[in-house]
Amino acid sequence: MLSTRDLVAGYDERTVLDGLDLELPADAFTVIVGPNACGKSTLLRTMARLLTPRRGTVLLDGTAIRDLPTREVARRLGVLPQSPLVPEGVTVADLVGRGRQPYQRWWRQWSEQDSAAVDRAMAMADVVGLADRPVDTLSGGQRQRVWIAMTLAQDTDALLLDEPTTFLDLAHQVEVLDLLHRLRVERGRTVVAVLHDLNQAARYADHLIAMRAGAVVAAGPPREILTAELVRDVFGLHCVVVPCPVTGAPLVVPGLTSPSLAPPAAPAARTPADDAVTPLVGSHPSKGI
Amino acid sequence: MTAPSHPTASGPTGVGPTDSGPSGVSPTASGPTASAASGAGRAAPDVAESVPVTGGPARPAPIGVAALPGRSLLRLGPVSVQIRRRSVLVAVALVVLLLVAGVLSLSLGTPYVAPADVLRALSGAGTPYDLVVFDLRLPRLVLAAVAGAAFGVAGTLIQSVARNPLASPDVIGVTQGAGLAATVALTSGVAAVLVAPAALAGGLAAAVLLLALGARHGLAAQRFVLAGVAVAFALRALTEVVMLTADPIDGLRAQIWLIGTLAGKGQNETEWIARTLLVLLPLLIWAGWALNSTALDDDTARGIGLRPVARRIGLAGTGVLVAAMVTAQVGAVDFVALVAPQVARRLVRAERPPLICAALVGALLLVLADLAGRRLFAPTQLPAGVLTAAIGGPYLMFLLLRGRRRPS
Numbered sequence: 001m002l003s004t005r006d007l008v009a010g011y012d013e014r015t016v017l018d019g020l021d022l023e024l025p026a027d028a029f030t031v032i033v034g035p036n037a038c039g040k041s042t043l044l045r046t047m048a049r050l051l052t053p054r055r056g057t058v059l060l061d062g063t064a065i066r067d068l069p070t071r072e073v074a075r076r077l078g079v080l081p082q083s084p085l086v087p088e089g090v091t092v093a094d095l096v097g098r099g100r101q102p103y104q105r106w107w108r109q110w111s112e113q114d115s116a117a118v119d120r121a122m123a124m125a126d127v128v129g130l131a132d133r134p135v136d137t138l139s140g141g142q143r144q145r146v147w148i149a150m151t152l153a154q155d156t157d158a159l160l161l162d163e164p165t166t167f168l169d170l171a172h173q174v175e176v177l178d179l180l181h182r183l184r185v186e187r188g189r190t191v192v193a194v195l196h197d198l199n200q201a202a203r204y205a206d207h208l209i210a211m212r213a214g215a216v217v218a219a220g221p222p223r224e225i226l227t228a229e230l231v232r233d234v235f236g237l238h239c240v241v242v243p244c245p246v247t248g249a250p251l252v253v254p255g256l257t258s259p260s261l262a263p264p265a266a267p268a269a270r271t272p273a274d275d276a277v278t279p280l281v282g283s284h285p286s287k288g289i
Numbered sequence: 290m291t292a293p294s295h296p297t298a299s300g301p302t303g304v305g306p307t308d309s310g311p312s313g314v315s316p317t318a319s320g321p322t323a324s325a326a327s328g329a330g331r332a333a334p335d336v337a338e339s340v341p342v343t344g345g346p347a348r349p350a351p352i353g354v355a356a357l358p359g360r361s362l363l364r365l366g367p368v369s370v371q372i373r374r375r376s377v378l379v380a381v382a383l384v385v386l387l388l389v390a391g392v393l394s395l396s397l398g399t400p401y402v403a404p405a406d407v408l409r410a411l412s413g414a415g416t417p418y419d420l421v422v423f424d425l426r427l428p429r430l431v432l433a434a435v436a437g438a439a440f441g442v443a444g445t446l447i448q449s450v451a452r453n454p455l456a457s458p459d460v461i462g463v464t465q466g467a468g469l470a471a472t473v474a475l476t477s478g479v480a481a482v483l484v485a486p487a488a489l490a491g492g493l494a495a496a497v498l499l500l501a502l503g504a505r506h507g508l509a510a511q512r513f514v515l516a517g518v519a520v521a522f523a524l525r526a527l528t529e530v531v532m533l534t535a536d537p538i539d540g541l542r543a544q545i546w547l548i549g550t551l552a553g554k555g556q557n558e559t560e561w562i563a564r565t566l567l568v569l570l571p572l573l574i575w576a577g578w579a580l581n582s583t584a585l586d587d588d589t590a591r592g593i594g595l596r597p598v599a600r601r602i603g604l605a606g607t608g609v610l611v612a613a614m615v616t617a618q619v620g621a622v623d624f625v626a627l628v629a630p631q632v633a634r635r636l637v638r639a640e641r642p643p644l645i646c647a648a649l650v651g652a653l654l655l656v657l658a659d660l661a662g663r664r665l666f667a668p669t670q671l672p673a674g675v676l677t678a679a680i681g682g683p684y685l686m687f688l689l690l691r692g693r694r695r696p697s
């Protein structure tokens with residue numbers, strides 16, 4: 001599906017990615033995690049041809065993406081940028097309709113396929129009831145569903161999303177992730193998302209990519225790669241990884257960082273990895289690495 | 290370059306009825322589409338309320354829209370164009386107003402010609418007023434309408450690129466470039482016929498400077514406006530130097546040119562503006578469609594397969610060409626380019642200024658301003674440029690005040 005070869009990318013003077021080789025599995029939900037400024041958004045933007053790499057290539061189904069007309073890429077690859085600008089006064093149906101742009105020309109502005117795709121996308125993202133509302137009057141969760149509907153209207157096999165859950169409350173985060181999960185499972189779409197929450201990544205991802213300082217530290221199914229060591233290497237945070245009581249996926253619980261946060265009169269060994277926690281008391285490891 | 294699946298293959302398969310089970314929803318729209326669309330558009334909200342969509346798998350699309358809400362689809366063979374129904378209504382209303390203003394403009398003045406006589410003269414019946422109507426007033430009226438429309442078009446294009454309602458040719462320096470060149474021409478005693486070409490060259494030079502300054506950052510909205518304001522101030526300062534060091538009478542002529550007047554102008558100027566618009570017509574038709582995406586940020590626009598920088602350069606380039614030409618012909622008429630797009634946008638209730646309605650508002654505004662300039666303090670004639678702001682300003686204020694209360 002999507003892969004990169006020796007990718008070098010960055011902004012102005014700063015090189016963020018330096019020679020990255022990456023293979024994203026098709027028909028999977030891939031989640032990219034990593035600390036702030038580790039290059040995960042840069043990677044996503046470069047793969048989505050929003051950012052031109054300085055060197056190296058992004059391959060879409062084996063073809064260099066820069067050799068493909070951007071309209072054709074837009075029919076195969078949908079992108080949701082991190083915080084898209086909401087146009088003032090545009091209605092939901094109108095904005096979702098913009099997703100049909102790659103199929104339109106100024107002399108062929110609308111077709112039955114466009115109508116059907118917009119209806120389908122709005123139903124999938126559950127925004128049909130909002131069709132006539134201006135997007136700038138919606139709540140954050142509703143807006144995000146509208147943006148996702150716009151990319152769905154593009155009818156692409158793959159979807160790239162840059163932090164689609166940021167600024168949403170927990171219920172709306174779950175809602176968005178469930179939608180992406182359904183796209184993968186029910187529609188067989190390839191979904192790639194940058195997420196901040198490791199536990200959500202562990203629950204939803206088929207394939208997890210952990211990045212640090214512009215390089216991939218580990219990649220694979222979360223149940224295989226998400227360990228306390230990985231979290232320490234990637235985020236510089238000491239933690240305990242336990243099975244999630246609901247799904248059994250790895251659940252990352254940060255270690256004790258201050259003695260005053262210790263449970264009051266708690267039995268000494270409540271957590272299974274208590275020994276990993278003790279040495280941390282009184283220090284702040286995330287600053288060190 | 291081996292491309293395993295090629296564009297043509299992915300297009301149809303992507304849009305086809307792949308994953309919407311009963312995709313026979315849309316064919317309702319195959320016949321006389323415009324009327325079908327209007328019906329569906331009205332029904333849409335009700336359907337949406339009543340169907341509890343949970344985003345389940347392959348749910349049949351509940352809305353059989355043939356176009357987006359509030360729009361109709363016009364079809365002619367392979368050509369299909371989406372039109373906002375509200376902008377059609379607004380455009381029709383504006384045309385009617387423009388005709389009324391036109392008849393008034395032909396009628397008022399010395400001598401007064403009764404509107405009935407104006408209409409009779411226009412119908413070719415041969416009246417004693419033919420000379421006044423056809424030779425004295427009509428050319429100037431047509432010029433006002435065409436120049437106003439051109440200002441409206443230029444303002445729409447520039448404001449959309451700048452994403453800023455305050456941007457217009459007279460804010461970003463095109464007008465000042467034309468003004469400087471015209472001032473130099475008027476005060477250096479070159480032939481009068483060279484004033485307009487000089488102004489055109491000046492306006493275009495300012496536009497090239499502006500695009501060069503803005504292009505380094507992909508003509509990003511903020512930078513485009515800032516560069517324009519800088520160019521405008523520098524050129525205005527130069528103009529003042531030229532004017533103050535010139536012969537006072539030449540200085541006064543330049544002053545009047547800078548305000549912008551239609552007095553003593555007519556068919557010749559109209560022809561130049563009309564020719565420009567005609568040559569640019571393909572670009573303008575493209576612009577009407579391309580403007581739809583200017584409200585999106587660059588990443589989102591690229592994501593749906595657009596090239597936002599190329600698009601901005603095309604739109605801004607077209608806008609400054611029109612602005613430079615019309616300014617060269619009628620002078621630096623203030624405010625029409627700024628206010629017409631905003632008034633039109635509020636009338637149509639769209640997220641960006643609509644091209645045709647903005648042109649009509651510009652035409653109406655300049656016709657009224659010229660009429661008021663001729664009649665308000667008659668026999669003293671005020672340049673139209675003085676009155677465009679006096680008429681357009683309060684009306685925009687009214688729309689702004691009303692807009693705040695509008696429930697969403």
